Amino acid sequence: MAKKTLGIIGRKxxxxxxxxxxxxxxxxxVIAAGPxxxxxxxxxEKDGYAALQIGFDAREEKDLNKPERGHQAKAGKGFYNVLREIRLDSTEGYEAGQDITVEIFVPGDKIKVTGTSIGKGFQxxxxxxxxxxxxxxxGTEKAHRSGGSIGHNTEPGKVMKGKKMAGHMGARTVTCINLEIFDVRPENNLILVKGQVPGHRNGLVMIRKQG
Known part of the structure; x- marks a missing residue:
């Protein structure tokens, strides 16, 4: 089983x-991540699994409903738009209110980045x-970009599951693995990752150490 590693939420x-x-x-x-x-x-013991719930993207208290305010107020660190859980092998050494910053990474670290791919609509x-x-x-007329035949004859007489056809493209959760951190700039809460990561500009991403 892959090791469950610490991560941080950021914005591409x-x-x-x-x-x-x-x-x-x-x-x-360039990713602006944390704190x-x-x-x-x-x-x-209590929940059946070990994880940290972390917050990102501060917001005003008045923008939350009462249950959300009550839950987030317990940590005493303000209020946030985004809450995500990061599963770990153990939560020993962590406490509510503790800040997770980009300093958990160093240049050269291998990471995996999860984001939502750019939506292309119906293609x-x-x-x-x-x-x-x-x-x-x-003789081909008005069908140059079509997919051709999609089924069979009498047997099995249906379109098979998984057939590649036209449909919604993009807007899926995508994880890129074995990416490398080029630089970490704690003074600006920035991480520079070699190459590309999933998502559009200003999209949310989860950055985790490679297990």
């Missing part, structure tokens, strides 16, 4: 490029699945 600011020590250009994604206070601690099979399309000549 966009991509840029930086220079490494040898002068080469490195494309990076994320521990809002609640789940334990194996045809060529864009969605990379189909080649029908012939562009010899």
């Amino acid at each position: 600011l966009g991509m840029t490029r930086v220079f490494s020590d040898d002068g080469s250009v490195v494309p990076v994604t 994320c206070p521990v809002m609640q601690i789940r334990t194996q 045809g099979p060529m864009k969605r699945h990379g189909f080649g399309g029908l012939r562009a000549t010899h």
